[in-house]
Amino acid sequence: EKPVAMFFDNSAQELHHLMLYIKNAHENQNIPYEKMAISLTDSEEFLPYIKKELEKYAIPYTVRIGKSMGKYLSGRLFTAIQDCYKNNFSFSTIQNLLTNESLFWKYPELNQELINFGIKNNCFCSFEEEGKPQYPFIKAFDHLGYESQEEKYYRSLQKNITELCESKSFKD
Numbered sequence: 001e002k003p004v005a006m007f008f009d010n011s012a013q014e015l016h017h018l019m020l021y022i023k024n025a026h027e028n029q030n031i032p033y034e035k036m037a038i039s040l041t042d043s044e045e046f047l048p049y050i051k052k053e054l055e056k057y058a059i060p061y062t063v064r065i066g067k068s069m070g071k072y073l074s075g076r077l078f079t080a081i082q083d084c085y086k087n088n089f090s091f092s093t094i095q096n097l098l099t100n101e102s103l104f105w106k107y108p109e110l111n112q113e114l115i116n117f118g119i120k121n122n123c124f125c126s127f128e129e130e131g132k133p134q135y136p137f138i139k140a141f142d143h144l145g146y147e148s149q150e151e152k153y154y155r156s157l158q159k160n161i162t163e164l165c166e167s168k169s170f171k172d
Helices: 011-029 043-056 076-086 091-098 108-120 136-144 149-166
Strands: 127-129 132-134
Touching: 011 043, 076 091, 076 149, 091 108, 091 136, 091 149, 108 136, 108 149, 132 136, 136 149
Parallel strands: none
Antiparallel strands: 127 132
């Protein structure tokens, strides 16, 4: 069967249709209420309205809510990684990633050294030059004249984050 998409003029119409659909499934197809579920993308916003409609149509329900992975400190890793990539490894995104203390960093002292390097060398804003992204940390490292421990660490972070964000599959 091909999936069917239904469109509604507003959320009230959609909720009304959903309640009738649930009632029909229970009464005419003998599907127990406890075997049905409503999945919400934003439970904080929509749950009060759904509860009101369920009660209005006398549909018994229980609520089970889990937090999205991004609400947990360790889950913020993926958002921080994506932010670094999308914002050309700006200072603020690098700092946000490296100061996430819920992660077990192999070399936590390097995190602070890289942040200190960024502050000392004004690596605050990424920019574009002739349509190409310019990375403030790279520019600052180029002025050193030698490859520092912080530079090796930064380049490794940038390489790994770029490969992760540009991968086409989970396996990649």
